Amino acid sequence: MSGIYKIKSWLKSRLIANYSSTMVVVAIFVVIFMSISFTLLSPYIAKEQLSSKLDRMSKDLIDNYSSNVGEYHTFIKSVVDNISYDCGVNDREYIERKAYNNYYIRNIDIENNEDVSCSSFNGQHDYNLKPTFIKKLQENISLWNLYDNKNEQSILSLVWEGNKGRVSIDFEPIISKVIRNKYCDDCILSVVSTSKGNKNTLQPQNETKQFLSQQSLNIEIFNNSLILRHYVDPKLLSLISMDLKPLLCIIGGLIGLITFFLINIYFKHQLSLHSLILKGIQRKEFIPYYQPIVNVKNNKMYGCEVLVRWWFNKKELISPDNFIPYAENSGLIIYITDILLEKTLAELSSLNWIESLGIISINLVPEQLEDKQHMRKTVDLIIKSSISPKQIAFEITERMSFTDLDKAAIVIDYLKAQGINVKLDDAGTGYGSFSYIQHLKLQSLKIDKMFVDTIGTYDHKLSVLDSIIAFGNKSGMEMIAEGVETKEQSDYLLNNGVYLQQGYYFSEPLIFEQFREYFKREQENN
Known part of the structure; x- marks a missing residue:
């Protein structure tokens, strides 16, 4: 047990004694790291924040625009159907009323084939002389772009050309040239375009070219194939x-x-658990429970699996799930297994176990099977007992991987030479079952409860169970199914050649006193 005292001494000197000062350093590091990390996210968050704001503004504006204008061809047809193309009183009153009642119409112009024209706008248009063609909507309807030189705004113009003349409807700019904000007046440029004409729908002045040279912050696509792009001055972001x-x-x-408090709680728990397990090892609080393994072909006991329980302070029984994972990862499971084996040999020797020919299965971790010197001591302990090595089987779990399969193969060969069998536990649940079987030349495997539970269900893992059984049968391997809880499961396994079974259907794990009574009944019946 000198190794345990070394671990305990190291734990006290390096972890417990310096824990507070270490945690202070960790706290400072975590807080500074998270503060800097979040600060570095500010450009991304600024971009997302502004983009989201522009998206909301654009959506509201687009929804409003769509509800007032609708489809262009339908909109202009309603105008064409209600004018006479003579620019008389009725025509002028109609287009003036139409433009006045619709916020999105800037003006309506009529021009007939006799060069007679009229407009709903009495002033002079301040547009560029050469409109830019965007797209043809129908045979006689097209969409154009005009540019308001005075206000530097892109204006959409819808044109109808027919036998009687021409009607054009100029819409108010859908988006202002610049959206003002608290930082600057000219930071955001919004451009309305179409998918095929996005380069021509805005005639930029020199002051807007700096925006258009940048990549747009976001893009909105809405009805009539129009596209809205927002260009943002990098200074604003x-x-x-x-x-x-x-x-x-x-x-x-x-x-x-x-985050630090959570880390602190976790490490305090781990350190306290480590210390408690060490004390448990010193006090030999880890005790064996025995679960019978039954040969269902003849209803006789094949043997038993030794399961560990922690009898904490001789008062409270702690479930393996609460300490085994940590014990395995920390290496303390090796010392626990030594205590368990010592107690098992002593208890079962008192039952005259050697005459029963029963097999005792004990779990090991891969690290133990890679240490030949340690396993020699284990074999010596078995030989000194009244139980034959042939009645001992070690189960290696798949939960942890081997670091050196060649070393493990040498140790397993040594154990086999002593008459000790080595089985693969939890087959199919962890690291490379079949590679272990092949490399380590294993002849026994245990089927995990996870697969047994699928019997009688439509779970896809049932096919995995069938594959494991088929492999075992074809390879002539000894198979044991654990976690058997119902007759249906037991019958299914037996019908598929798995006749060694353990689980609550036969017996729960028993303390030694209970197992002694079970063993006596078994001996009397057979």
């Missing part, structure tokens, strides 16, 4: 990012503190 940094730094620090 930089300003928003700078504003966000203090807040993000505080949020990152708070999350860092929360």
